[in-house]
Amino acid sequence: MKAVLFAAGVSLLVTLLGTPLYIRFLVKRAYGQFVRDDGPTSHHTKRGTPTMGGAVIIGGTLAAYVAAHLLTWRPPTVSGLLVLFLMTGLGFIGFLDDFIKIRNQRSLGLRAVPKLIGQSLVSVVFAVLALQFPNHAFRTPASTQISFIRDTPLDLAFAGPALGLALFVVWAYVLIAATSNGVNLTDGLDGLATGASTLVFAAFVLIGTWQSNQACQTLQTGTPSSTALKCYEVRDPRDLAVVAACVMGSCIGFLWWNASPARIFMGDTGSLALGGALAGLAITSRTEVLLVIIAGLFVIITMSVILQVGSFKLTGKRIFRMAPLQHHFELLGWQEVTIVIRFWIIAGLFVALGLGIFYAEWVVGS
Secondary structure, X not given: OHHHXXXXXXXXXXXXXXXXXXXHHHHHOOOEOOOOOOOOHHHHHHOOOEOOOHHHHHHHHHHHHHXXXXXXXXXXXXXXXXXXXXXXXXXXXXXXXXXXXXXXXXXXXXXXXXXXXXXXHHHHHHHHHHOOOOOOOOOOOOOOEEEOOOEEEEEOOOOOHHHHHHHHHHHXXXXXXXXXXXXXXXXXXXXXXHHHHHHHHHHHHHHHHHHHHXXXXXXXXXOOHHHXXXXXXXXXXXXXXXXXXXXXXXXXHHHHHHOXXXXXXXXXXXXXXXXXXXXXXXXXXXXXXXXXXXXHHHHHHHHHHHHHHHHHHHHOOOOOOOOOHHHHHHHOOOOHHHHHHHHHHHHHHHHHHHHHHHHHHHHHOO
């Protein structure tokens, strides 16, 4: 627990104190946000606000993770390093996307094909490595079984190891792409994605801590059988809690400067990185489907875009005044701060629901 608290504190301080320095660096080089003309007109005043702030979130996360392990003098785990690899890799792709937008002063960054190749490469490497490195109990960071709160009987390796690996890679890619795009679509108002992400990562801090306390490998001889049946087959739950705490603290520190009126935006650098970290934590903590509930706000906003596009292509009519959903309420006349706070409330309710389901499953037993 000491490492978790220390990690959150260090990442908070790094981003809280480091973000204004990064803002000055970006301002000197005129690395400002490009705002699309087809977006809400109220956003035109944000043109030129420094972007690529996700680099601070990634930096704070990595610095805190290293500091936490130096404090406890414990080596990093494979699960933790894989989640950080996924976060940093996708963040780097987002950074390239943001940089090209700024350099060319247009809303299009990386071309679709290079961006897709980059995201696919990072996701595939993560997925393949996540099925390697078994520990003494033969547990790997991920498994080919589809998980809800723990692994379910639905195993993607039903037709053999090779096909199981291929199906898992596809499943992992879909989960990573959906989560990173969900955070990216939510990142449209000052502090919205950052605040919502903070709540979701806080949930994974609690999940990782609980799984660590109830991990199968920590149970002593003589533990009641009812408790043993409820233990979690997760390779490195404590370190996953540390990773989640690092990202959560970084988000809180960044939110201080990203809250309305934002002095910096996270850009694709941050949204892709945060989405990747969420997907990585869900896969390695065996809570893949539960993520749909915990990250419910991101799911709703993503669905609003899918419904809008689908409706327009099929009927020629739009469901919302503008998608993603937050812009619909802007055009209805809601103030930006009002939308952000209310969406944070919705995000918090989904997090509470997900944690409630997670705990209830343990109480009832599997």
